[in-house]
Amino acid sequence: MFESAELGHTIDKETFKTEVPKLREALLEAQYELREKGNFPVVVLISGVDGAGKGETINELYEWMDPRYLSTLAFSAPSDEEAERPFMWRYWRALPPKGRMGIFAGSWYSIPIHRRIDGEIDQAFFDQRIDQFNRFEAMLVNEGALVLKFWFHLSKDGQKTRLKALEKDPRTAWRVTKESWERLKTYDKLQDVASHLLRMTNTPWAPWIVVEGTDDRYRSLTVGKMILDALQKRLADTRDQNYPVAPPIFPKIDALDVLTALDLEQKLAKKEYETRLAKAQARLAELVRSPEFSKRSLILAFEGADAAGKGGSIRRIAAALDARQYQIVPIAAPTEEERAQPYLWRFWRHIPRNGRATIFDRTWYGRVLVERVEGFCSEADWLRAYAEINDFEHELAADGAIIVKFWLQISKEEQFRRFKEREDIAFKRFKITEEDWRNREKWDEYHQAVCDMVERTSTGAAPWTLVEANDKNFARVKVLETVCARLEAALKDKKRHD
Known part of the structure; x- marks a missing residue:
């Protein structure tokens, strides 16, 4: 599922500068229409490999949209109060109400992924969690929620290069921790675990959207446009809101895809x-x-x-x-x-x-x-x-x-x-x-x-x-x-x- 996110997608600076003002205006209009109608919530999950730009993209969304009607939920290790409750309890509490958008930075997927990589849980338990998540997301969609799940991907070399670049820049060095470099050592294991998880949770009502995280402009513009397109289509949908609606499939904004990347001129004598x-x-x-x-x-x-x-x-x-x-x-x-x-x-x-x-x-x-x-x-x-x-x-x-x-x-x-x-x-x-x-x-x-x-x-x-x-x-x-x-x-x- 990661092939199209290793093609080297890029957006040049001039295109980005031209597209962003139009995108911001449209996002704000959609956000206000969402708030005015107030008939469904939007749940956005931002997941992926370290250094792929998850935090930067969330910051861009806060700059482009009205932060009063956004909420970002970041989850790390559960507190004592959370640990004494069922696993999904804290995620239920954090769900956005109708008319608002909630961005989950570190969602219900994060802890099971890390525990599986570290060998703390076996495959059977991991798959039980996956089944639980699928049922939870199906419930959200059947209740009318628009669920958008983004996985930010980098190749192993791309992750190493990006971590070095972030560490070298004084403005971003704080984002790279000892844990970031430690997790680079488990990249191959993460890919195995993530590939299985994405396959098992890539449902018709809440499919994963894999985004290449190498180029900041491409990543931000892609996520912004996909959120806008999904919001606009959902707001224009006159069907019963209990009808499961999947986010639309969105073409690559730089026209580079797995087919256009092929060299069709290859020959054999x-x-x-x-x-x-x-x-x-x-x-x-x-x-x-x-x-x-x-x-x-x-x-x-x-x-x-x-x-x-x-x-x-x-x-x-x-x-x-x-x-x-x-x-x-x-x-x-x-x-x-x-x-x-x-x-x-x-x-x-x-x-x-x-x-x-x-x-x-x-x-x-x-x-x-x-x-x-x-x-x-x-x-x-x-x-x-x-x-x-x-x-x-x-x-x-x-x-x-x-x-x-x-x-x-x-x-x-x-x-x-x-x-x-x-x-x-x-x-x-x-x-x-x-x-x-x-x-x-x-x-x-x-x-x-x-x-x-x-x-x-x-x-x-x-x-x-x-x-x-x-x-x-x-x-x-x-x-x-x-x-x-x-x-x-x-x-x-x-x-x-x-």
Whole structure:
């Protein structure tokens, strides 16, 4: 879930100076409308790694908005009075009333995270807390609250660099403590714990918004605009306030995302392609025939832009496998039988047994891609699907499945070239339909949907691999080498499955 927060998002000083006055005016108008209507509270959680700018962002919000109608709650170790009460007691007491915004700096998530990192609580207890938080937040939303959860992220090197910069500046040196440097040593553990927590609490009613904390201007402007957008949409919502409303998904304000960051010009010469392809196919054949694989299963999920080359990549994988060992499942519109069942039912039907592989040509992600963009399901359905899909994949991985997910990306120009080629070549005409051309007209909508999908469903157990597919040779080799690397690493990990 952290890929898009390590791309190096920045906002230049002139853009920031131009945008802030308009943002401040709009935030104040929304804040006063919230106070005047007084029909729901706003709960903002600011969490993340040390040095990512949590305090600075809160200070910016106080400067941009009317502080009389804001409250900031900072929680450290519980007092004696708080320790003698149930864990959630002090958070209940701190909730903002309708018409106001409460900012939680160190929320109900902080103590369980640190206790889990320090080994004071086990995974089972941690997960019990997570379930408690999910129910608590669901209650808040069902009572009408708008819940916005921000996680400020830095890479390990980025955190170290930022702490040094803060320590060097006399105006900010006080923010860096001995504990800050101590926590840097546990960065990898924090990422493991935080990744699990974000996945488990990334609910449709209160999803996490991961923000890169490297650039102050980008971070502040992003948070300010997302709060404004969520407030404006909620204030304009005329539905029953007990109807669960999730914060809107907001595009990156600097136009940098996981797709635009790809270098689509990468290529492989024919000779190198043939050498690496043969080597990867041989390695894959060895891996799936190894004794270790008999205790595991392999699930390959292929998504991508139309004409990006999913079929070609799948054929190169299948060429390395025994036909008795795998099945390819093409996914199209659901049948009547499938529509009569819960959405994920038709995918559960094809989950492979140990020692086998299933290759999905299109997947369960159709709900948050084509169904979202084309309006084939409700907003509530596709917002809910992110959490349901994450849980689905987590359950598969926990039972021993090795899940490898690919998104194949091509440029709009390359897609047009391939569409025309398919029309001109007789044996390829079956690949091009009127629907492909209609989908192309919604390129931008699909682009945003893909970025949201990657950000919300790229987990430790089932990360996305984005494949630069303008060059088919490069794409096919990257796919095969990724499958081999993931499979090899998983088969070496015997901690859970021996």
